[in-house]
Amino acid sequence: MNPIISVIMPCYNQAQYMPEALQSLLDQDYPHWECIMVNDGSPDNTEEVARQWMQKDNRFRYFWKANSGVCHTRNYAANQAVGEYIIPLDSDDKLGPHYFSEAIKTFTKDPDVRLIYCDTVLFGDVNEERISPPFKFENMLTENQIHNSAIFRKSDFIESGGYNPNMIYGIEDWDFYLSLLKPDYKVVKLDAFHCYYRIKAESRSIGVNAHKERNDTMLLQMFKNHVPLFLQYFNPVRDKIDAETYKKELYWHYHTIDYRVGRKICAPFRSIKRAIGRIFSK
Structure with a gap:
């Protein structure tokens, strides 16, 4: 069966954390996914790690390109995707084992749903649970209510134009959601902790x-x-x-x-x- 969910993973200088991210995909109880790892000209051993995991499971796919930043890299990965749905996953984060199955169940039950997100566990230098606020489109103008590993249709991604490369210093996810979503779109938050967001001193957000x-x-x-x-x-x-x-x-x-x-x-x-x-x- 062709993959239904395409995980797009930009990889830059995070090889030491990649095994945790990739293992969290193997642990999913929903099997119909692919993971597109894109090496954004990383100077570390990203390619070595990626090829090791490709040998473990053929759902992992690997690409290399010259360094151009996270927005270009996610767009590049999305262009390779064959799944109906896309989920971005940074190579130092990870997902809970039931996220894909719960999301597909929700999309199947209500075809009007355009995007699904969930609550988040922070780990690493900070360890705590974060409950995401209920979605309200107007609030997106003043705060990003959605973490970077939301799940949405590839067709909507294409229509939105993807991630804007002019967001070179961060908050590209927030900017992307403003392109992806319209005021009348139905967005669902799963009341469960499916996403694990790594906090570290050298992170781009900090x-x-x-x-x-x-x-x-x-x-x-x-x-x-x-x-x-x-x-x-x-x-x-x-x-x-x-x-x-x-x-x-x-x-x-x-x-x-x-x-x-x-x-x-x-x-x-x-x-x-x-x-x-x-x-x-x-």
Whole structure:
């Protein structure tokens, strides 16, 4: 049987963690998947690890390309995918064994469902459970409610244009979901901890938090990528948004070490307001 789910895995300098990620796929109780590992010009032994796992199971596929970043790499992997559904999985994270079966059951029961996500366990330098908020499209303008390992249709991915390569410093998942989803799309959160998100001191997310200018640059870029969408929901020139709204924090950066020692980065809404102000003032 052809794979139903295609796992797209960008690989860069995470070879030491790949076995855990790949084993979590072998542990799935749903067998109809493929994993597309794409070596993004990594300087470590990613290829050696990938080939070892290809020998274990032919559902693992491997590609190499010159380094171009996570957005290009996920798009490249998605282009190789043959499954009806796609799930991104970073090579240092892992999935619980029932995620695929529960997702397929939900998609089958309700064909109107466009995306499925779940609760998350943080592990590594931080160990705790994170309950994702219920999905509400308008809230996606101020916080990313969905982790990076959501499951969605490949046809919707193609229609969205995929990950935007101009999101070079992070929050590319958030930006992608704003392209992928429409206000009337049905999104389902599974009330279970199926995703395991590794926290480590050298992670790319922490790098964003440590460089506020880069973080603001990405928030501004996200706004520019979706100007009509943001202005559909609020007019910063006409409306005075409650200041408390601006205190929302970047959802997927809330758990980082920087935050835990008290270094708070203000919410995207504040940066978005500044971005809109710059544009309207020109």
